[in-house]
Amino acid sequence: MNLQSKIDYSITLLRKSERMALELDPENGFYLAFSGGKDSQALYHIAKLAGVKFKAHMNLTSIDPPEVIRFVKRNYPDVELIKPKMSIYYMALKKHLLPTRTIRWCCAEFKETSGAGKVTLIGIRKQESTRRSKREEIEISSHKFSGNFDQWSEHKEQMVTCVKGKDKILVSPIINWTERDVWEFLNKVVKVPHCKLYDEGYKRIGCILCPMSNYRQKIRDMQRFPHVKRKWIQTIQKLIDAGYLNRNFTNAEFGFNWWISDKSFDQYYAEEVLQGKIDFSE
Structure with a gap:
């Protein structure tokens, strides 16, 4: 499927989904999750092209790259910036735990709770990861439904009544787009600027030292x-x-280096011992 066909499909999906968005939030329509990255830009502009009603929100975490915040303020002034009630560092102290790949409480606390009770537009794509390749164009956050719009339509009335409290309907209009599609759309179709971090070697834009970033990205962040x-x-x-944190942490610097290493604690500790970086005489 070429890019124009994907654009047409995304627009159709948005227009079909708008009715349920307005049912749940007549004033604002869709809740569009924005990050300032290329995928959320594509999401924002495809919603504009579709002519659907939406309100864009960007949930800050206290470790957002300042370049991204400046880019959003300058180019997307209508996006609502939502400041966190506490910094991620205080949240880590409150939880007695660092965020990791396997325990990503940071996303749950700062991002995933927004849009509850509404139809939320997200810019995920199947190509991004094995995990996301299993995602579908319409889902309910509590995993009560996952499928395409036609499957949703068969159970819509039943499903909409389930969206209460923390539940939200997730719609992913660009889920089948490739990274190449996104850049072509931004550069050649809607012709909009992007955050300069991409031009400086960043492949993804998100929180500074995000646990999901690879080691090279974390080195660049530091x-x-x-x-x-x-x-x-x-x-x-x-x-x-x-x-x-009492798992043989010799000091905070050691703990930090383990945290960014993408290795299990036992593996990292063993390597440090073998390399003579841990002195047992202390």
């Missing part, structure tokens, strides 16, 4: 945003002092 590294080391030290 070099560009050293203050975030310092804050995490301070946070880790507080967790150690409070007795919440």
